[in-house]
Amino acid sequence: MRKGALAEWILARFIDRQRAASIVGDLIEEQQRGAVWFWWSLMGVTFSSARRPLGGFLLAAFAGGSAVTAIQSKLFASFLSHAPTDWQRSWTTTIGLLVGFVWITMFYSTVRFGLKDPLTRSALGCSLLGTVAIGMWWQPTVPAIAARLGLLLFATAMFFRDGRKAVGAIAILTLTQCLVWMVGLTLFATIAKYPFQTLESVMKISLFAGYFLLTWLICVACTWVHRTILE
Amino acid sequence: MTDQLGEFEQVVLLAIMRLAEDAYGASIRSEIEQCTGRGPTPGAMYTTLDRLEAKGMVASRMGEPTAQRGGRAKRYFKVTKAGTASVTRAQRAYQKLLSGLPLIGGAHA
Numbered sequence: 001m002r003k004g005a006l007a008e009w010i011l012a013r014f015i016d017r018q019r020a021a022s023i024v025g026d027l028i029e030e031q032q033r034g035a036v037w038f039w040w041s042l043m044g045v046t047f048s049s050a051r052r053p054l055g056g057f058l059l060a061a062f063a064g065g066s067a068v069t070a071i072q073s074k075l076f077a078s079f080l081s082h083a084p085t086d087w088q089r090s091w092t093t094t095i096g097l098l099v100g101f102v103w104i105t106m107f108y109s110t111v112r113f114g115l116k117d118p119l120t121r122s123a124l125g126c127s128l129l130g131t132v133a134i135g136m137w138w139q140p141t142v143p144a145i146a147a148r149l150g151l152l153l154f155a156t157a158m159f160f161r162d163g164r165k166a167v168g169a170i171a172i173l174t175l176t177q178c179l180v181w182m183v184g185l186t187l188f189a190t191i192a193k194y195p196f197q198t199l200e201s202v203m204k205i206s207l208f209a210g211y212f213l214l215t216w217l218i219c220v221a222c223t224w225v226h227r228t229i230l231e
Numbered sequence: 232m233t234d235q236l237g238e239f240e241q242v243v244l245l246a247i248m249r250l251a252e253d254a255y256g257a258s259i260r261s262e263i264e265q266c267t268g269r270g271p272t273p274g275a276m277y278t279t280l281d282r283l284e285a286k287g288m289v290a291s292r293m294g295e296p297t298a299q300r301g302g303r304a305k306r307y308f309k310v311t312k313a314g315t316a317s318v319t320r321a322q323r324a325y326q327k328l329l330s331g332l333p334l335i336g337g338a339h340a
Binding site: 049 | 260
């Protein structure tokens, strides 16, 4: 049935295929109510199902992106006033980037899976500790305390099944984000070499489109990892 | 379990309990429509079912695909112990509020 297949395809953009199939099956069972009712109901179900993924994506794109930018700009400002060694500069920049990625995961997960979800809680813990650690990197005791607290939380998480899974999920997602951004930036740098990209408006549009596309990919990865590991 | 149940959540849980082994999306909707005279929109119902499942008040399992549904399987729901306890608690509260009021069988019935 073409109508069912199309409806299932639309719904499966936002929820897992098995669940989408069962919902479409329910709607087909009630199709004596008419085609208008079928599509209207599908729209309702799609909207209800899409609210969280879309809201999560928007929050990840705007708040997550702002977090990454804020962390990096605060770091660079602190480099000017605290004259770090090369080693300090490289570890704070790297950890700052990773912490920013965990913030993106946290924002998406909060809306998509809720505050009680193990992934959200672990991501919140990691991002807060990481931000504190690198936010005051020039005070050696602060990163040291944050690192010990982080280790303590990590050890505690290892005692629980959900905790182990959540830590694994965060590790996978952070690595995925590193890869996604690396590929994205390389692609952008390559495209930027072409003369038609010298137009400022084209540059801006492609930069924003690329950013949203990459964030969307990260959100898809987040949903997939959550479904595969935590559910 | 300290989660409070909303009114519609209670309706859905009671419909699932009434249907016992045959509680899936379409049958739950139809049961609610028969009992209350008003069918919930599918969007509201599936969101509620997902929320109840996330709260641990219902559990779901997939059935076998059927030709009547274009080869799609039904997703069957069952109220868990936590769900039964919550709905019982909520209904007890309603009964306390109702006791002494001549509503059921009274002039307003």
